[in-house]
Amino acid sequence: MKMRLQKFLLACSLLMMSAIASAAEPLPIFDAHMHYNIEARSTWSPQRVIALWRQLGIRAVLATSRPNDGTLDLMAQNAPDIKIVPFLRPYRVQPDRHDWFANPEIERFVEKELQRGIYRGIGEFHIFGKDADAPYMAKIARLAKARDLWLHAHSDEDVIERILHHAPGVKLIWAHTGMSTSLDKVEAMFAQYPNLVGELSFRSDLEQNGSLNPQWKRLFLRYPDRFVLGSDTWVTSRWDDVPQLMAFYRRMLSELPADIAEHIAYKNGLAMFGLQ
Secondary structure, X not given: OHHHHHHHHHHHHHHHHHHXXXXXXXXOEEEEEEEOOHHHHOOOOHHHHHHHHHHHOEEEEEEEOOOOHHHHHHHOOOOOOOEEEEEEOOOOOOOHHHHHHHOHHHHHHHHHHHOOOOOOEEEEEEOOHHHHXXXXXXXXXXXXXXXXXXXXXXXXXXXXXXXXXXXXXXXXXXXXXXXXXXXXXXXXXXXXXXXXXXXXXOOOOOEEOOEEOHHHHHHHHHOXXXXXXXXXXXOHHHHHHHHHHHHHHHHHHOOOOHHHHHHHHHHHHHHHOOOO
């Protein structure tokens, strides 16, 4: 009898220790918007980037860079514990962001890059208003749908609707979920376009008075499989902010049911690319 009691108490103790250890582990994160641009590579080696991700519990990333060599360098690290999803960025140099959709050289550049056969999507690219009706933007949208690639657009809501008109059903990540697009409009677009995923970096309205904005909370509860997180290391100084950004996301997500927090933190990203 005494022996059975001791075994029972030991089992309870082990279960409690396991629960405490699990609770102490930070919520894993899929960083679905990061850039490893040429400016950062002079101070942030690929090894340092991987070490930062490990330290912060970033288990997967949607990797882009300008030029794409930075993404290739990260992939070459072969980190077994960090999944890297490469996207083709249609920029060779910074000025390309202004006219990539109307530059024949970019079209040739993208065609050559796609021959690598490694990319899961195209972007992040910047485009606004009627520029989304440029013939090459329409071509990219149709190409992405035909090849089952994602698009990652930094744009206003008008562009999102134009892209989805060019290629209905194309899979589209909306960088910053429009950044300043009203939440009423965001909600309407999510209801209308089931293949639209919102990425949350630089949405200054996520918190309200130190807590999760109720309107965002309603969106997360309604569309738990349609949002992802991002650091958006678009300038080198942003890399130093990544620890604070991840802490902010975890604090925000802690106000949601655990299963929904897990989906937004990392499960949605894994599911989008068949990594589960």
